[in-house]
Amino acid sequence: MNLDNIVIVLARPEEPRNIGAVCRAMANSGIHQLRIVGKKEDIDIEKVHVLAIHASYIFDQAGFFSSITEACADCACICGTTRRRGKKRKGKLLLPEEFAETASRISGSESAGGKVAVVFGNERTGLDDKEILECEIGVAIPSSEEFGSLNLSHAVQIICYTLFRHSGKTSTGYTPIQNQRLMQTVNTIADNLQKIGFFSVAGRSDMEIFWRDILARAALSEGEAKYIEKVFNKAAGLARKK
Structure with a gap:
C-alpha cells in the first residue's frame, strides 16, 4: 500500500x-x-x-x-x-x-x-x-x-x-519475546518461589505451566520480562533475609 x-x-x-x-x-x-x-x-x-x-x-x-x-x-x-x-x-x-x-x-x-x-x-x-x-x-x-x-x-x-x-505502517512499539526467552522468565519465577518454600518440588511443573500460559498471553517485551525477573529475585532475597 x-x-x-x-x-x-x-x-x-x-x-x-x-x-x-x-x-x-x-x-x-x-x-x-x-x-x-x-x-x-x-x-x-x-x-x-x-x-x-x-x-x-x-x-x-x-x-x-x-x-x-x-x-x-x-x-x-x-x-x-x-x-x-x-x-x-x-x-x-x-x-x-x-x-x-x-x-x-x-x-x-x-x-x-x-x-x-x-x-x-x-x-x-x-x-x-x-x-x-x-x-x-x-x-x-x-x-x-x-x-x-x-x-x-x-x-x-x-x-x-x-x-x-x-x-502495515502500524506498530505495537515493541517486539514480543520469543518462547525460549519467555521460559527463562518462567524458570526465574519458579526458582525463586521454590527458594522461599512456596511449593514442594512436586508442584513446580504445574506452577511453570500456569505462569507460562499467562505470560504468553501478555506478549511481554524484553523490558517487561526483565522487570518481572527483578521483582521475583528481590522478593526471594528479602524473604531469605527474614
Whole structure:
C-alpha cells in the first residue's frame, strides 16, 4: 500500500468545519492528498482551520475541480462511498477491508503504482446517481439500520484508518519475546518461589505451566520480562533475609 497514492475527494461539501475534521482524519492516517469538487471561494477557510488544527496544510494544498471526473483524471481507480444500493449504484459494494485490498494492489509500493481516489458525497445527500456513475467501484461502511448515515469526517476517518492499517505502517512499539526467552522468565519465577518454600518440588511443573500460559498471553517485551525477573529475585532475597 502506497499511502502517497491515496486521494480523498469531497464532492460538494457544505460545512467547512467538516472539511477541517476531514483534514485531521487524513493526517492521522498519513494520507495527504485532498481534492474538492467545488469552489474554494465558497468555503469559510477560517472555520476549516479551526477543526483541522495542525492538519490545515492539507486543505491549503488541496485542489479544486468542477466534477469528480476532472478531480480524478490522473487516478487509476475511482471508488465512491455510499450506503444505498441499487441498479445504478454499483450493485455489489465492498466493505472497507475489501476495498483496502484493491487499493493496496493498485497503489503499489513506495516508489510505484497508480493513484486511488476515494470519493465522499455531500453531507446531506451523499453521492447522487450521476456522481456514483463517475466512480468505478463502490464501498459501504456497515452501520445500524436505526441510523445508518455517518458524519462526513467520521466516514473519511474509518476509510483512511482502514487503509492505514492495511499499509502495515502500524506498530505495537515493541517486539514480543520469543518462547525460549519467555521460559527463562518462567524458570526465574519458579526458582525463586521454590527458594522461599512456596511449593514442594512436586508442584513446580504445574506452577511453570500456569505462569507460562499467562505470560504468553501478555506478549511481554524484553523490558517487561526483565522487570518481572527483578521483582521475583528481590522478593526471594528479602524473604531469605527474614
